[in-house]
Amino acid sequence: xxxxxxxxxxxxxxxxxxxxxxxxxxxxxxxxxxxxxxxxxxxxxxxxxxxxxxxxxxxxxxxxxxxxxxxxxxxxxxxxxxxxxxxxxxxxxxxxxxxxxxxxxxxxxxxxxxxxxxxxxxxxxxxxxxxxxxxxxxxxxxxxxxxxxxxxxxxxxxxxxxxxxxxxxxxxxxxxxxxxxxxxxxxxxxxxxxxxxxxxxxxxxxxxxxxxxxxxxxxxxxxxxxxxxxxxxxxxxxxxxxxxxxxxxxxxxxxxxxxxxxxxxxxxxxxxxxxxxxxxxxxxxxxxxxxxxxxxxxxxxxxxxxxxxxxxxxxxxxxxxxxxxxxxxxxxxxxxxxxxxxxxxxxxxxxxxxxxxxxxxxxxxxxxxxxxxxxxxxxxxxxxxxxxxxxxxxxxxxxxxxxxxxxxxx
Numbered sequence: 001x002x003x004x005x006x007x008x009x010x011x012x013x014x015x016x017x018x019x020x021x022x023x024x025x026x027x028x029x030x031x032x033x034x035x036x037x038x039x040x041x042x043x044x045x046x047x048x049x050x051x052x053x054x055x056x057x058x059x060x061x062x063x064x065x066x067x068x069x070x071x072x073x074x075x076x077x078x079x080x081x082x083x084x085x086x087x088x089x090x091x092x093x094x095x096x097x098x099x100x101x102x103x104x105x106x107x108x109x110x111x112x113x114x115x116x117x118x119x120x121x122x123x124x125x126x127x128x129x130x131x132x133x134x135x136x137x138x139x140x141x142x143x144x145x146x147x148x149x150x151x152x153x154x155x156x157x158x159x160x161x162x163x164x165x166x167x168x169x170x171x172x173x174x175x176x177x178x179x180x181x182x183x184x185x186x187x188x189x190x191x192x193x194x195x196x197x198x199x200x201x202x203x204x205x206x207x208x209x210x211x212x213x214x215x216x217x218x219x220x221x222x223x224x225x226x227x228x229x230x231x232x233x234x235x236x237x238x239x240x241x242x243x244x245x246x247x248x249x250x251x252x253x254x255x256x257x258x259x260x261x262x263x264x265x266x267x268x269x270x271x272x273x274x275x276x277x278x279x280x281x282x283x284x285x286x287x288x289x290x291x292x293x294x295x296x297x298x299x300x301x302x303x304x305x306x307x308x309x310x311x312x313x314x315x316x317x318x319x320x321x322x323x324x325x326x327x328x329x330x331x332x333x334x335x336x337x338x339x340x341x342x343x344x345x346x347x348x349x350x351x352x353x354x355x356x357x358x359x360x361x362x363x364x365x366x367x368x369x370x371x372x373x374x375x376x377x378x379x380x381x382x383x384x385x386x387x388x389x390x391x392x393x394x395x396x397x398x399x400x401x402x403x404x405x406x407x408x409x410x
Contacts, residue, residue, distance in 0.1 A: 004061035006052070010087070010377035014385070014398075015051070017405035019378075022048060029288060032295030034369070037385070037401060041364060041392040044385060045299045047371035049292040053285035055148030056082050056375050059123035062146045066120055067094050075118045076108070078130065079177055081146070082123050082375035083312035085332050096120075102311055103175055113137045121145040123375075124177035125152070127184035150283045151178060154241050155185040161276040162190035167234035169204075169258070170194045171251045172243030174224055176313060179243045186241070187226040191234040194224040201254045205261045208235050239276030244283035245314035245374070247321075248290055251282060285374050286314055293318050293371055297325045301367040303359065304328040307380050308373030315373025316348035322369065329359060332376075334383035340391040360391070 018035050025031070026048075034045040052060075063081055079100045080088050092098075099108050099119070113119070115138030121131075125147040134141045158168050168186040172179030174194050186192040195201050203220055206212040217231040240258060242251040255278070262275045296304075304322040308315025309332055322328040329345040331337065336344040336353075343359045346352070360366060368388065372381050389398050 002054075002058075004057040005064070006057055006060050007064060007090075009090075010052070010060070010379055012378035012382035014382050014402045014405060015378035017402070017408065018046065019051075021405065021408050032292050034292075034296045034299060039389055039392075039394050039397050039401060041366070041394055042389055043365070043367045044388075045296060045301065045367070045369050046381075047289070047292040047296045047369075049285075049288040050371040051374070051376055051378050051381065053283075053289075053374040055123055055150055055285070058148065059146035060087065062144060063091060063096075063120055066118060066144045067091075067096065070118045073116065073118050075120065076113070077120045077122055078126050078134075079104070079122055079124075080311075081120070083309040083315070083373075084375040084377070085309050086377055086380065087375065102177060104177070104180065110134070110137070113139065115139060118144060121147055122177065123148045123151075125155070125181035125185075126177070127181055128188055129184060147181075148244070150244050150285070151182070154182060154244060154281045157278055157281045158182070158186045158239075158241050159189050161239040161278065162186070164276070165190075165237060166276045167191040167193070167229065167238045169238050169240045170242065171240060171246055171254050172196070173246075173313060176243060178245065178313075182241065182243065183226075191229040192226045193221060193229055193234075195240075195254060196224075198250070198254060198257070201257055204235070205258060207231060208258075208261055209265065237274050239278045241278050241281050243313065244281075245286055245312075245317070247317045248282050248287050252279075255279075289314065289318065289371070289374060290321065293321045296369050296371060297322065299367070299369060301326060301369045302361045303366075304369040304371075305384060306330050306371055306373070307384060308332065308376045310346040310348075310351045310353075312373045312375055315376065318371055318373060319348040322371075326369070327359070329356070331384070333380045334387040337384065337387045360388075366392075 032048050034047055037044040059081055075096045076099050077096055079098055080102055081091055100106055110133055119134050119139050119141060123146050131141050167190050170182055172194055183192055183194055207217050214231050240255040259275050263271055266274050304326055306319045319328055319330045329343050330348055340360055342355055342357055344353050344355050389395055
């Protein structure tokens with residue numbers, strides 16, 4: 001796999017050593033058991049897979065090279081590079097400016113751009129409409145394109161099935177940058193519709209079976225479909241693709257549910273004529289991180305800590321999985337751990353921060369499950385480990401642990 005140049009400030013000696021050793025032991029990534037850091041009073045179980053994925057490292061590599069190659073020029077990002085506050089703040093410090101916020105609202109007028117400016121497409125990709133506006137300013141919008149290859153894979157698969165006459169249903173959060181980009185690309189090729197969750201899917205299923213009238217489609221899905229989507233026609237033959245950071249199990253459940261409805265309506269022998277097989281669009285990193293959390297949750301523990309930006313979809317889904325089993329705290333870095341008694345945790349649904357008391361159990365030892373989202377630097381994970389261990393007076397023990405893991409690497 002391609003190696004990327006990621007700033008050393010995002011790397012961690014401890015985490016790098018652990019990841020290298022686990023990769024050496026499990027090249028086929030079949031083992032989802034966590035890594036155990038036994039520090040005496042603190043026992044930490046790290047998920048098998050966590051942190052920067054291929055797409056994020058690719059985006060960071062391109063962004064920092066772009067800065068280095070364009071000294072003296074104005075450099076803009078269409079929106080946040082990735083959903084990680086540390087990375088985005090570092091880019092701002094280096095002079096990069098954001099044209100839009102995460103909701104697509106304009107921060108800097110596009111009219112102020114000139115052909116001499118540099119514009120970077122973030123890892124989520126962007127809409128064809130925005131690309132055209134930038135291109136019309138005389139800027140080569142594709143020159144510094146950090147769109148994740150796995151997001152582009154979804155777009156390409158959508159284009160393939162569109163050419164075969166299928167309409168497209170997108171499992172994604174309607175306001176998310178990636179979903180807006182995927183919808184734009186899909187709708188350019190075929191009538192398209194966004195499904196936020198299983199609730200949307202069940203309503204759509206009832207429209208397909210006739211349990212709900214076709215008129216209910218516009219009432220319920222207003223603003224979530226392309227202008228040319230006719231439910232009387234375009235729900236007869238479709239495929240399901242997704243926002244790559246959704247829960248893979250949710251996407252599969254939505255796809256399976258709709259497939260069963262199509263089978264009941266048209267018969268098993270006619271399924272291919274009405275339902276496209278798109279299982280190959282699920283992102284490997286999303287699958288790996290979520291599967292690793294499922295493996296992590298087999299361990300008895302006192303609490304879980306998930307690290308990632310509050311706007312990070314893939315991070316929030318890891319929180320969603322963990323909180324089904326035990327108390328879970330969602331933070332973007334160690335600064336949210338105020339002391340041994342108080343922590344500022346983000347509620348993953350509302351994105352609101354809450355100060356929580358007594359998050360660590362009042363006992364001599366503690367077992368903590370830890371993981372992080374695909375846009376979270378490894379330094380954040382190490383920083384959180386160091387902050388927690390400082391409350392138990394075992395910082396020196398941690399230094400020995402770092403040296404131990406480094407000696408395991410050939």
